[in-house]
Amino acid sequence: xxxxxxxxxxxxxxxxxxxxxxxxxxxxxxxxxxxxxxxxxxxxxxxxxxxxxxxxxxxxxxxxxxxxx
Amino acid sequence: xxxxxxxxxxxxxxxxxxxxxxxxxxxxxxxxxxxxxxxxxxxxxxxxxxxxxxxxxxxxxxxxxxxxxxxxxxxxxxxxxxxxxxxxxxxxxxxxxxxxxxxxxxxxxxxxxxxxxxxxxxxxxxxxxxxxxxxxxxxxxxxxxxxxxxxxxxxxxxx
Numbered sequence: 236x237x238x239x240x241x242x243x244x245x246x247x248x249x250x251x252x253x254x255x256x257x258x259x260x261x262x263x264x265x266x267x268x269x270x271x272x273x274x275x276x277x278x279x280x281x282x283x284x285x286x287x288x289x290x291x292x293x294x295x296x297x298x299x300x301x302x303x304x
Numbered sequence: 305x306x307x308x309x310x311x312x313x314x315x316x317x318x319x320x321x322x323x324x325x326x327x328x329x330x331x332x333x334x335x336x337x338x339x340x341x342x343x344x345x346x347x348x349x350x351x352x353x354x355x356x357x358x359x360x361x362x363x364x365x366x367x368x369x370x371x372x373x374x375x376x377x378x379x380x381x382x383x384x385x386x387x388x389x390x391x392x393x394x395x396x397x398x399x400x401x402x403x404x405x406x407x408x409x410x411x412x413x414x415x416x417x418x419x420x421x422x423x424x425x426x427x428x429x430x431x432x433x434x435x436x437x438x439x440x441x442x443x444x445x446x447x448x449x450x451x452x453x454x455x456x457x458x459x460x461x462x463x
Contacts, residue, residue, distance in 0.1 A: 241336065241337050241338045242337075242338065242339065242340065244338065245333065245338040245339060245348065245351075249351045249355060252355055252358055252359070253358065255358075255362065256358040256361070256362060259362055259365055259366075260361075260365075262369075263307075263365050263369070263394075266369070266391060266392075266393055266394040267307055267393070267394045267395055267396065269307040269308050269311070269396075270308060271307075271308050271311040271312070271315075271361055272358070272361040272362065272365055275354060275357050275358050275361055276358060278354060279351065279354040279355065279358055282347065282350060282351055282354060283351060285347070286347040286348070286351060289344060289347060290340065290344060290347070293340055293344055
């Protein structure tokens with residue numbers, strides 16, 4: 236299994252937080268009609284996807300010499 | 305809708321602190337190479353700042369939908385009969401005098417157990433009146449817990 240890069244770990248955490256926000260936000264919307272969490276979660280999810288597309292085009296991160304051995 | 309308003313106010317008040325904390329966190333993440341340097345790192349900063357808002361809203365939702373009602377039920381009824389999964393409706397109202405109202409759908413066992421401890425028993429002749437389980441107030445605060453049909457309803461706030 237491929238080990239995700241540090242950027243990948245960051246984006247994975249952002250995606251997990253945004254999916255959690257969308258899920259809890261949808262529940263909150265169903266309970267009370269409040270949209271703030273759903274909105275922030277959706278915005279964050281969109282930004283995570285766009286950032287992933289952007290960062291995929293960047294040159295690969297340089298691995299520190301100590302980690303290469 | 306008032307809950308959206310309250311969170312909008314919190315977002316405005318905490319705008320500068322969240323951006324400042326996100327900037328510090330972003331610098332640390334850039335140093336550790338979790339986000340790229342230069343222009344591409346801006347997206348990382350925006351994600352960290354949005355993550356801060358998401359955590360703020362998630363914390364508030366966790367408090368208002370899970371922790372606070374469980375604590376209040378334990379205080380007013382002895383134990384939490386309504387669980388987060390049984391929650392059917394939530395309303396946050398008021399601005400300077402905020403109040404929260406929760407509606408839970410109860411199962412038959414809990415409903416029967418709670419019906420035995422009504423403060424005001426529903427009179428048979430006058431039709432259905434709510435079975436009040438707890439009611440108290442002072443000059444600033446009020447709280448009431450009652451049964452309506454198969455729902456446990458609880459309100460707690462300031463007046």
